[in-house]
Amino acid sequence: MIDWTPFLITLKLAFITTSILFVISIPISYWLAYSKIKLKFVFEAMVSLPLVLPPSVLGFYLLVAFSGDSPLGQFLSNNFDLSLPFTFAGLVVGSIIYSLPFMVQPMQAGFQNLPIALKEASYTLGKSRLQTLIKVLLPNIKASLLTGVVLSFAHTIGEFGVVLMIGGNLDETRVASIAIYDSVNKLDYSTAHTYSLVLLLFSFSILAVVYLFNKKGFRAVK
Amino acid sequence: MIKFDIHKQFTSHGKTVDIKLNATCDEGKIIAVYGKSGVGKSSLLRMLSGLTTPDRGVIAVGEEVWYNSSAKKNIKTNKRNIGFLFQDYSLFPNMSVMKNILYGVDGEPDQVLIDRIIAIGDLKELLYRKPESLSGGQQQRVALARAIVRKPKLLLLDEPLSALDAEMRIKLQKEILAINSIIKTTILFVSHDLPEVFKLADEVLVIEDGVFTKRGTPSEIFSTDKVDVMGEVISMDENEQSKSLRILVDGKIIGVNIPK
Numbered sequence: 001m002i003d004w005t006p007f008l009i010t011l012k013l014a015f016i017t018t019s020i021l022f023v024i025s026i027p028i029s030y031w032l033a034y035s036k037i038k039l040k041f042v043f044e045a046m047v048s049l050p051l052v053l054p055p056s057v058l059g060f061y062l063l064v065a066f067s068g069d070s071p072l073g074q075f076l077s078n079n080f081d082l083s084l085p086f087t088f089a090g091l092v093v094g095s096i097i098y099s100l101p102f103m104v105q106p107m108q109a110g111f112q113n114l115p116i117a118l119k120e121a122s123y124t125l126g127k128s129r130l131q132t133l134i135k136v137l138l139p140n141i142k143a144s145l146l147t148g149v150v151l152s153f154a155h156t157i158g159e160f161g162v163v164l165m166i167g168g169n170l171d172e173t174r175v176a177s178i179a180i181y182d183s184v185n186k187l188d189y190s191t192a193h194t195y196s197l198v199l200l201l202f203s204f205s206i207l208a209v210v211y212l213f214n215k216k217g218f219r220a221v222k
Numbered sequence: 223m224i225k226f227d228i229h230k231q232f233t234s235h236g237k238t239v240d241i242k243l244n245a246t247c248d249e250g251k252i253i254a255v256y257g258k259s260g261v262g263k264s265s266l267l268r269m270l271s272g273l274t275t276p277d278r279g280v281i282a283v284g285e286e287v288w289y290n291s292s293a294k295k296n297i298k299t300n301k302r303n304i305g306f307l308f309q310d311y312s313l314f315p316n317m318s319v320m321k322n323i324l325y326g327v328d329g330e331p332d333q334v335l336i337d338r339i340i341a342i343g344d345l346k347e348l349l350y351r352k353p354e355s356l357s358g359g360q361q362q363r364v365a366l367a368r369a370i371v372r373k374p375k376l377l378l379l380d381e382p383l384s385a386l387d388a389e390m391r392i393k394l395q396k397e398i399l400a401i402n403s404i405i406k407t408t409i410l411f412v413s414h415d416l417p418e419v420f421k422l423a424d425e426v427l428v429i430e431d432g433v434f435t436k437r438g439t440p441s442e443i444f445s446t447d448k449v450d451v452m453g454e455v456i457s458m459d460e461n462e463q464s465k466s467l468r469i470l471v472d473g474k475i476i477g478v479n480i481p482k
Contacts, residue, residue: 115310118314122314124299125325126326
């Protein structure tokens with residue numbers, strides 16, 4: 001009988017990560033799209049770093065940063081009674097950092113592709129930046145928002161290196177990709193096949209739905 | 223009364239332009255800012271609206287000071303109570319025509335005014351359509367309605383008719399006059415189209431290389447001095463004092479006297 005727990009943990013992790021990323025990426029991508037400060041490229045490079053960094057490197061640094069010996073780990077422990085290494089909360093934080101560019105970059109591109117006059121027209125009609133963002137900008141970058149959500153969700157589902165480094169292979173932190181690795185290590189190829197097939201079909205279905213929606217009208221403003 | 227005295231240095235088409243513009247405009251007048259491309263016409267409107275910040279100067283509308291560099295005062299665009307008509311319409315694609323028109327209205331809308339504006343703009347049949355399904359002329363009529371429905375203290379039109387064909391331009395010119403007879407706001411519009419200036423403007427401010435060089439009614443400005451006009455010269459009379467040209471511009475004949 002197949003154990004579905006790794007899939008439930010994976011979905012829970014992907015859902016929470018994507019939800020938090022969606023909220024925090026809006027101000028980040030807005031700022032990156034419209035800020036004119038000279039050092040913007042430094043922040044863009046920081047956001048994009050997980051795209052090129054080996055997951056094990058990122059995972060290692062996060063593990064060190066979260067450990068009880070580090071200033072951050074001690075701060076979290078003393079003030080919030082929170083320990084991140086080898087916990088689900090640690091997985092969420094690691095996933096957010098790891099998937100940040102997958103949410104921010106489509107959103108940033110969406111903002112940058114909108115005609116600047118839309119924003120300016122809204123200001124001349126008496127609306128604040130926040131009102132303009134909510135009523136004009138976000139509704140006109142639906143395709144970019146959807147792309148960001150799907151890429152982040154799918155990327156979180158497929159994570160391996162970061163979650164292994166931060167979460168290990170415990171009951172609470174064993175996501176599907178680690179369960180596959182674990183099964184192969186135990187030479188249980190049948191379970192590994194089943195897990196892999198489910199992940200494959202799930203990922204394909206998500207992408208197919210996205211392309212379907214994009215075709216049906218979630219188009220960005222040219 | 224609208225007063226401004228603003229300075230700004232900017233680069234246009236690879237050329238640095240020093241804008242030093244000052245003028246006082248009476249309330250309720252339609253004023254044309256006339257000049258070639260790249261001399262600072264649009265920059266003036268953007269500075270008055272707050273979309274661009276001047277390097278220094280003062281902008282005051284009625285009793286309100288919108289910008290004063292000495293006092294470090296700069297009221298944000300959304301607090302200036304302006305209407306701004308962009309050359310490219312800039313309607314919000316996610317909203318219907320009706321929602322676009324009502325977007326800038328805070329609180330209870332003035333339904334009588336809205337109905338009149340919709341009637342003047344002939345927009346009744348378009349209200350529930352999305353902007354992408356409208357022609358350029360229809361989009362600009364919606365944008366005009368949207369800009370004026372909130373009764374702005376200052377209406378800024380940035381070459382609003384330049385992208386339209388001749389027939390639609392004449393229709394929009396009539397609409398602008400009809401609408402201004404209702405809301406009686408001050409209108410500043412940028413143009414390099416002489417017939418448009420003659421049709422709409424009470425006064426003309428001629429701008430050259432970032433400064434106002436002439437001011438007067440359209441007939442004062444364009445019949446007594448030399449002005450660059452893009453058109454075809456169809457006749458020329460000459461006497462000892464001046465040359466008199468008749469020029470065909472966009473289907474209209476303009477008379478121009480050039481002193482010798």
